[in-house]
Amino acid sequence: MTVAVEPDERVRIFGIRHHGPGSARALRKALEDFKPEVILIEGPPEADPIVALAADPGMVPPVALLAYVSAEGEHGDRRAAFWPFAEFSPEWQAIRHALAAGVPVRFCDLPAAHQLAEPPDDHSGGVPGADPGPAGPETPGREDAEALEQVRLDPLGTLAEAAGYDDAERWWDDVVEHRGDGPAPFEAIAEAMTTLREHAPPMPEGHALREERREAYMRKTLRRALKDGFERVAVVCGAWHVPAIAAGLGSARDQGAVTATGDDRTLRGLPKTRVALTWVPWTHGRLAGRSGYGAGVRSPGWYHHLFSEPxxxxxxxxxxxxxxxxxxxxxxxxxxxxxxxxxxxxxxxxxxxxxxxxxxxxxxxxxxxxxxxxxxxxxxxxxxxxGERLGAVPDSTPMVPLQHDLRAEQRRLRLRPSALEKEHDLDLRKPTDLDRSRLLHRLRLLEVPWGEPAESGRGKGTFRETWTLLWRPVFDVELIEASAWGTTVRGAASAKARSAAAGAEALTDLTSLAERCLLADLDDALPDVMRTLADRAAADTAVAHLMAALPALVRTLRYGDVRGTSTGPLRTVVDGLVVRVCVGLPPAASGIDDDAARTLLDRVDEVHDALALLDDAEHLARWRDTLAGLIDRPGLHGLIEGRLTRLLLDAGRLERVADRMARAVSVGESPARAAAWIEGFLAGGGLVLVHDDALLRLVDGWIAGLSPEWFTDVLPLLRRTFAEFEAPERRSIGERVRHLGSGDRAGRAPEDPGDDDWAGLDAARVGPAGQTIMEILGWSPSSP
Structure with missing residues (x-):
């Protein structure tokens, strides 16, 4: 595109690099020299009423303008876009200059009402100098478009290549960021961008139309400012747009000029939706990414330093x-x-x-x-x-009621959002820590995961929780979406829990939801969840579903008391589930294949651990009676029989376990079933082999007696079983096996064949293998 229009002395167009400290410093000086009467800045015009908040002392960059659809779309989606600003962003410096000088600020990009009316698309390359426009909080790049419009997306890369640089960042730093107090670069930038646009390849049709609309609206805003009588107008925009905006300053006779009539035709019939705008905190980490508005910068902390420490x-x-x-x-x-x-x-x-x-x-x-x-x-x-820096916005910033409530809770509980991960160890016996836990659990119900609970948090005791807190800018969008459920965090979480209970399909989803309601202290939502849970549990006949649902309910009963919440209705459901599981387990364990046996093994372990945690004597006795009655059932899968044997042994309900193992690994049983029995028996850990020589001898003898073919077949299963043991357990078992071998040699009976066992062996071939085995077992020449 060739632009040959007469310059308008009333207008200065400053082409900048988004988030560039050199551009920001040069722009600030240029504005001081030009003394504009109005400043037009690339951004959504709907933000004009709230731009004055940038002068509030409580507004600390990095911050971002957030535009979001204020009414539900046809498909229930809530689209949003960000326009972030750092301290070293030229746009931010232009805003601060205007507010300090009492000069009006107008945003001149295509309104967010039009941009958010269409499905989100990434029009950025995340590269310096390119101007992508807004994008969703996690919008990915389009690689196919990047290759086609490389010059447009990376104009600085083309200029850097022409200058002999292989890195556009380094070239820009050398000619702009590190230049100090030299002449303003804006005229040179405009000339370079004009040349680049003349040689740029055509963009995809959708991208090109969107660019035309954006630049048409920028020209329209500029003409309106001139019509309003301003004599000195400053336009701050991405460098790529400078030639296109300048094209709107000429008359129809000028070559390359664009008339107001042409722009009106380009903007006619655009889709539109209702949007709202506000300011939200941003982070340097988000500036370093390629998503969102503006070119991503690799080193925001470094650029902040260059700007603040010249x-x-x-x-x-x-x-x-x-x-x-x-x-x-x-x-x-x-x-x-x-x-x-x-x-x-x-x-x-x-x-x-x-x-x-x-x-x-x-x-x-x-x-x-x-x-x-x-x-x-x-x-x-x-x-x-x-440099993970988190900005701040003043309390006067427009927010949905849910955001205001969360800010009040954060102040009350002294939980300050941070862009750095911070670990909080909560003592639930303290009222403040208990309220903190409830707030974090409620936010997780609202899908605002500000805090992530540590899995091991409850291992320190029922009254302790460990959370890792990390605030992300996208949480403001999620809070706005969650505001449809209520105006307070507690009320919104309760409403969403009731809705989730009504739409839950699986019994485990309901039990998990009940647990989360108790942890979040949502006593107004819990009755609805419990009624749905009770109805679903009564109608569900699959014992596997009941077994999967039980552990979450037991955890809720166990830990709910620490929080002072009522668990009466939950106890009734648990009592009924335990009885139904005990009745339904024997039929469910009959005639199952290997995969089903492995799944059932996990369910049995979960229920066993849950009932041990519940510590109810009646339920434990009923469960153990069920296991004892099931263990001798004919046709029981070896994996299940071995696991039940171990559970009953640990509970003191089974004697002569060595005889049971001897039968399981005897010659009459297939090695595959014997291996499954061993795996099930040892699934709870190998400590039993450390303390029971008889069981260890049986396992050792069975493995030693396997034929080479069967040993190869069962080796993966045995390796998986022993690999799950802790390292000290494996080491102790190895030591016990070594001593078992020593005792056998010392106590050999007279009638044993003795050395005749080794007759016919080739010592030269056996020697290296024997040496390797001795090293594995820890034997040495001095060993007995």
Missing amino acids: DRPIERWLTEAARVLRDEDLPVSSAHVIEAVRLADALAALRGRPLAGLDEVTEATLAVLCEGAELPAQLIQRRMVV
């Missing part, structure tokens, strides 16, 4: 890196910092760079401060180069 940035950066390493008890001295600065400067000089960039600083950090160790260098990368 004086001696390399020395200050390496000094801060040394402090980070010292905080981790790593020895770093001032001499290390001095040498690192010298190395970074030397690398920059050798490479012809005006200032050491991130590559040189990273190499100096690795070589000097970290002394070549990769792990400390990764710490610097995470803490400083990306």
